[in-house]
Amino acid sequence: MDLRLMGFDHPLFHHIMDYAGDDKSSNSSAPSRTFMLDAKAMAATPADVKEYPNSYVFIIDMPGLKSGDIKVQVDGDNVLSISGERKREAEEKEGAKYVRMERRVGKLMRKFVLPENANKEKITAVCQDGVLTVTVENVPPPEPKKPRTIEVKIG
Template sequence: MASTSVDVKELPASYVFVADVPGIKNSEVKVQIENDSILKISGERRRDDNPTFDVKYVRAERPAGKFMRKFNLPSNANLEGVSAACQDGQLTVVVPKIPPPAPYKPRTFDIPIGTLVYTNPK
């Protein structure tokens, strides 16, 4: 199982994964979430030579075959909002962040003085 180079970026509102997948189309790459915590990118690079021609490889440096990468996602990843697209041989996966809860702000307010109210009647 071959690998592929991936950049991981953190933006204010999302995590962005960019993978090099030259020669691969949208339909040939698979993006999955495993166990609600792992981003899995997989696919296969094929040498699509025309079988009607006699092709002789003088040099074959480009990796071919299946590839796979896995990344642990942080706890604030919004798994339902993950989107992915392939363009110019680059796969980009955007994982939005769950917005942090509103910060705790202690309140100050008045209690009216008058009739007492008991939750459990006497």
């Protein structure tokens, strides 16, 4: 996220985002710029997680985003990834400029490791009034096995 968009246009702040280094410098032990931006996005995206008997529900604030701007994915490692990006609104009138800009712009992201009993095929996502609700159903527990009776023959 460009700090200048948040009102930090002072030269003192210009080098802060370069602190993490460049993505191409894999020899460095410092985290990459992409990692730092993703970490910031995750820290700034509030979420609640509820466990129900048959499902898990993730509630994430996604202010200003439409459902088409939000991406919900599950990868092979059972990681639920939720992301989106709130862009700065285009200025409506020529010559208008922001006097103060406090609303957050930039990337929104959260990642959750799903439990083993989560059914990756039964996930729904609904966005209403800037709040995304993702429901992940549980795999039903296996039915208890009935004992099998074996006939004893006289032999």
